[in-house]
Amino acid sequence: MGNNKNMGMLTKNDKITTNNNMVLERQIETLGALGSSESPMIVPSSDDVTLDTMDGEEELVGSDQTSADYYFDSYAHFGKREMLKDTVRTKTYQNVIYQNSFLFKDKIVLDVGAGTGILSLFCAKGGAKHVYAVECSAMADTAKEIVKANGFSDVITVLKGKIEEIDFPTTHVDIIISEWMGYFLLFENMLNTVLYARDKWLVPGGVVLPDKTSLYLTAIEDAEYKQEKITFWNQVYGFDMSCIRKQAMLEPLVDTVDANQIVTHSTLLKTMDIEKMTAGDASFSAPFKLVASRNDFIHALVAYFDVTFSKCHKATGFSTGPRSRPTHWKQTVMYLEDVITICEGEALTGIMSVSQNKKNPRDLDVTVQYSFNGKRSSASRTQHYRMR
Template structure:
């Protein structure tokens, strides 16, 4: 086991990394002796002016929770994800025929990096839509790089703004969340597609697929789940139930994989409807060795099929790590499985009714093996 003690695992699903980066800045200073300084008469005014120049500086930690993408930390993490960012760059530069002299719509533009790639590749015009405060920063970035005549940053929600043009030739977006669908940005891309994309237009990326496998993870399950059974001599097992329901986002070691990997769902972004993001699919996982199963692991692949050659990337445990990592769903049972035996079941995925950006997952699984017979249904919520 390579994880465990040194692992930085995320038990909170979606926005933990952005929150963590904020906490490093928001934490109280250590108590200590502080030397008093005498303020100059104009010092207060200078400080106010400096603060005003920092976009979103008036936001509190609570504001960031609801508008996390205003904070630069999460954008830094995504930009430094080489697999993610270089793939988009390669798609745009190596298949410039998709972009050159075309009108491009960048949905959820963030810092505007994809818009900049498109402008550099010869796009006729790029409309970059960003609903967070980062839109103001993106506008400054566009100006600083000399693309104000090609890129127009529009601040607002896709569902509420109007474009200066009736149609676009290309929609590009990095909409994928943890477990592919967390944060539900896919529906925003589909809305933009239906409203603005020409009949022969292109969506980048245009394919996404969700996959499932099973792992042995005794050490970490003991540390994160069973821990609540005895906390300094007290029974806190009521928290254990909550911990089991929240999938973890983490990097899984390929050596932990016990079964084959199975395709759960493929999505064609060019043709699918919003309702296709809710589904129930069966699965059958076959053990490749004698071992225990403590959790199922979901990951996704993304493809750009309109390029000269197929391009894309995988977030699976056998691929180079990305900021999406993988999604770990712990099982109530410790399953003993022998090589060749199968774990079968089904997974139901749907947006949460109260908060569509959250995901509800219903997992049914069963095994009828030589050493283990189990049949159970579990529920999870990514939030």
């Protein structure tokens, strides 16, 4: 979730409807302020972790763009304010750059997916010799104006286009910096673009920032939402509308989870070393074991991620978990068909598989196989989800 990437994704107050007969009716409630302007205290989520091993392109109504093309311009103006106001995200990058000038002084930097150019501005102010800010959306034109207005035109070059297609003006860079992470860490798959730039231009021994990410899973009680927005469709004024329920179950929810809803410990699904991994590593299957910390019900699984800048003088980073300060990535919630009655110490086990959608590589296909056999309930099922 490095831009307003949730333009078409469900939030907790959406009313789910069919593609053919209904529209998505937004019912947005005021949730209040979620953050502050102070520099974030970076607290990793390790204290809460137990380590265990459309046919063709969709067209947009009123547009000749495909869904894949629309990605590059959909958030060009609407999502940047949300991102910049995400102080956990923005202040962490700022601190990484300003407090580690030894990494940036007199270095050539590539900013992948530069957006407004805020990271490029940080790098220029932090002592970089030159910064190449690559942005594919229309925001690139605005970024040029911002760079000029702040007197950095001689240090920052804004390049508009896809990183795989641009005419890059240098043969190498010393640092690649990017805020590529999406919802569920991998949604929209901008990671592959960073890996492409790394393989093509990063010098041996060069630095990628951030360089490590970790994806986690936990489970929550959420009877109220499931009843109101999902189970509701089983019978609507005496009529079966369960086809809409199927759509609601298929698409994960991106929202801020109340920490009080968490029923189990977290488990690590996947750690990625951005300097060493290959593009194929972003597709994976991982076992999970979620041990209950209290007697409760489980209605959904929740995924979140941590980001680490380990090459800094003092390793730093941030978490998008429900026990940490909220970010614009929030958390990703996947509702289960079964309601699991779990007792303290019992474990929900399974395997989660994640892969790019074959028809639109910016979408994610997620499959969860889970099994539970406890004192008061048992369940075994395979569920499929699609983030789009």
